Amino acid sequence: MIFLGVDPGVNGTMTIITSKRQWVMTISFSGLSTMQISRYLDLSDYDDEAFCVLERVHAMPSKFRGSSSSWELAESFSMLKTILTLRGVPFSQVLPERWQKELKLPAKGDKTYDAHKKVLHQRAQALYPKANLLKGTADSLLIAEYARRTFK
Numbered sequence: 001m002i003f004l005g006v007d008p009g010v011n012g013t014m015t016i017i018t019s020k021r022q023w024v025m026t027i028s029f030s031g032l033s034t035m036q037i038s039r040y041l042d043l044s045d046y047d048d049e050a051f052c053v054l055e056r057v058h059a060m061p062s063k064f065r066g067s068s069s070s071w072e073l074a075e076s077f078s079m080l081k082t083i084l085t086l087r088g089v090p091f092s093q094v095l096p097e098r099w100q101k102e103l104k105l106p107a108k109g110d111k112t113y114d115a116h117k118k119v120l121h122q123r124a125q126a127l128y129p130k131a132n133l134l135k136g137t138a139d140s141l142l143i144a145e146y147a148r149r150t151f152k
Contacts, residue, residue, distance in 0.1 A: 001018070001019040001048050001049050001050070001051065001152075002016055002017070002018055002019070002024065002043070002046055002048050002049070002050045002051075003016070003017050003018075003019070003050070003051055003052070003053070003144045003145075003147040003148045003151070004016050004041075004050060004051070004052035004053070004089070004091075004144060004147070005017075005052075005053055005055075005139075005140045005141060005142065005143030005144030005145070005146065005147055006052060006053070006054045006055065006080055006140060006143065007055050007139040007140040007143060008029075008054065008055060008057055008073070008076045008077045008080050009055075009057065009073065009076075009136075009139070011028060011029070011030045011136050012028070012029040012030070012076055012080075012140075013026055013027060013028050013029060013136065013137045013139070013140040014026070014027050014029070014040065014041075014140055015027075015131075015137070015140040015141040015143070015144045016144065017128070017141070017144045017145065017148060018048070019048075019148060019152070021127075021128070021145075021148070023128045023130055023131040023141070026131065026132065026133065026134075026137045026140060026141060027040050028134075028136075028137065029076070034079055034083070037079075037080070037083060038083045038086075038087070041083050041084060041087050041089060042087060043087070043089060050089055050090075051089075051090055051091070051092075051147055051151050052084055052089050052090070052091035052092075052147070053091065053092050053093070053094050053099070053143050053144070053146060053147035053150075053151070054077075054080060054081065054084065054091050054092070054093050054094075055093070055094060055095075055096060055099070055139070055143055056077075056093040056094060056095050056096075057073055057074075057077050092147075092151065094143070094146065096139075099142065099143055099146035100120075100142075102146050102149065102150065103123070103142055103145065103146060103149075105119070105120065105123060105142070106119060117135075117136070117138070117139075120138045120139060120142060121133060121135070121138040123138070123142065124138035124141040124142050124145075125138070127141075127142075127145060128141060128145075
């Protein structure tokens with residue numbers, strides 16, 4: 001079975017892993033059209049069943065500097081749900097707090113946004129040392145790992 005973790009954030013990413021904890025790929029959605037993202041979510045080339053976990057996002061105008069960025073985030077989230085549905089990929093939605101708790105990751109607490117992301121990146125790299133992780137791609141890998149552990 002393959003598992004997809006999707007972080008629909010401002011610079012959204014998707015990671016695919018296998019049930020045997022093998023990293024397949026991580027894709028950044030930044031700069032991609034809806035059609036290009038849809039092609040990546042065409043999983044017919046894989047012999048295995050697939051399951052996706054899509055991070056449920058909230059509007060946070062103060063974080064993203066305005067309501068237009070929150071609107072773009074909502075559009076991205078809705079577009080990804082639509083593509084997954086049309087592609088026939090079963091999926092579930094999860095809040096960030098839930099997948100982070102399941103993976104025993106420390107709460108953000110008083111850490112800055114960047115410091116928290118660094119912790120997530122280090123954990124993802126420790127779990128999947130062969131993964132080619134760039135800044136901002138750890139969340140989708142950790143969401144995929146949450147999917148692998150939760151939806152066997």
